[in-house]
Amino acid sequence: MPGKRPACRIIVLISGGGSNLQALIDNLHDGELATIIAVVSNNPDAYGLQRAAAAGIATATLDHRHYPSRDAYDQQLMQLIDSYQPDLLLLAGFMRILSDPLVNHYHGRMINIHPSLLPKYRGLHTHQRAIEAGDREAGCSVHFVTPQLDSGPLIIQARVPLYRDDDAATLAARVLKEEHRIYPAAARWFAAGRLQLSAGIAMLDGHPIYPSLN
Numbered sequence: 001m002p003g004k005r006p007a008c009r010i011i012v013l014i015s016g017g018g019s020n021l022q023a024l025i026d027n028l029h030d031g032e033l034a035t036i037i038a039v040v041s042n043n044p045d046a047y048g049l050q051r052a053a054a055a056g057i058a059t060a061t062l063d064h065r066h067y068p069s070r071d072a073y074d075q076q077l078m079q080l081i082d083s084y085q086p087d088l089l090l091l092a093g094f095m096r097i098l099s100d101p102l103v104n105h106y107h108g109r110m111i112n113i114h115p116s117l118l119p120k121y122r123g124l125h126t127h128q129r130a131i132e133a134g135d136r137e138a139g140c141s142v143h144f145v146t147p148q149l150d151s152g153p154l155i156i157q158a159r160v161p162l163y164r165d166d167d168a169a170t171l172a173a174r175v176l177k178e179e180h181r182i183y184p185a186a187a188r189w190f191a192a193g194r195l196q197l198s199a200g201i202a203m204l205d206g207h208p209i210y211p212s213l214n
């Protein structure tokens with residue numbers, strides 16, 4: 001009998017409310033395909049830590065304010081993450097710029113969700129920027145993490161309409177609903193062995209997902 005694929009061991013990194021974490025807990029964390037083995041936060045007050053604890057998931061806090069430099073923090077973070085031996089890292093509102101050594105260490109096994117239609121609006125305040133630009137649509141993107149901020153190979157995007165009377169809060173709520181749909185879907189592809197980063201291109205079932213952008 002062929003051996004069963006072991007559940008993909010996942011660490012989720014958060015800084016805040018953790019609504020994406022909740023979507024991952026509800027739609028990914030089944031112990032068969034995937035197990036969230038730990039949730040790590042740089043912010044001890046992140047509400048997402050309570051969501052993890054309520055789901056019986058281990059939590060760890062590494063407060064960046066206690067470290068003299070980004071490199072020192074990232075080294076400690078890497079040690080902590082590696083102690084869990086994860087297969088996949090999911091950034092879910094982790095509000096830290098990661099140093100190149102850390103990003104390279106997890107090459108091909110670190111994924112992020114960003115609240116814009118990348119390559120538009122890398123960085124912060126994405127919804128306000130889309131509104132000010134007069135865009136008629138907005139959305140979110142899941143991508144592999146590479147050293148350039150919010151620039152890694154795209155895995156999946158979702159689009160929503162942007163209405164004239166939207167403000168950043170109404171738009172964020174509409175986009176978040178889509179984030180909660182596409183992030184678990186992408187993570188499930190990875191957990192099932194269907195999604196890989198190959199020569200800088202995200203591949204699903206052996207085919208480039210966004211050939212024209214890569």
Ligand code: GRF
Pocket residue numbers: 016017018019020021092093094113114115140176179
């Ligand atoms: C999301 O919009 C995510 O795309 C961005 O930060 C926000 C986190 O929200 N990176 P939550 O903590 O998952 O509710």
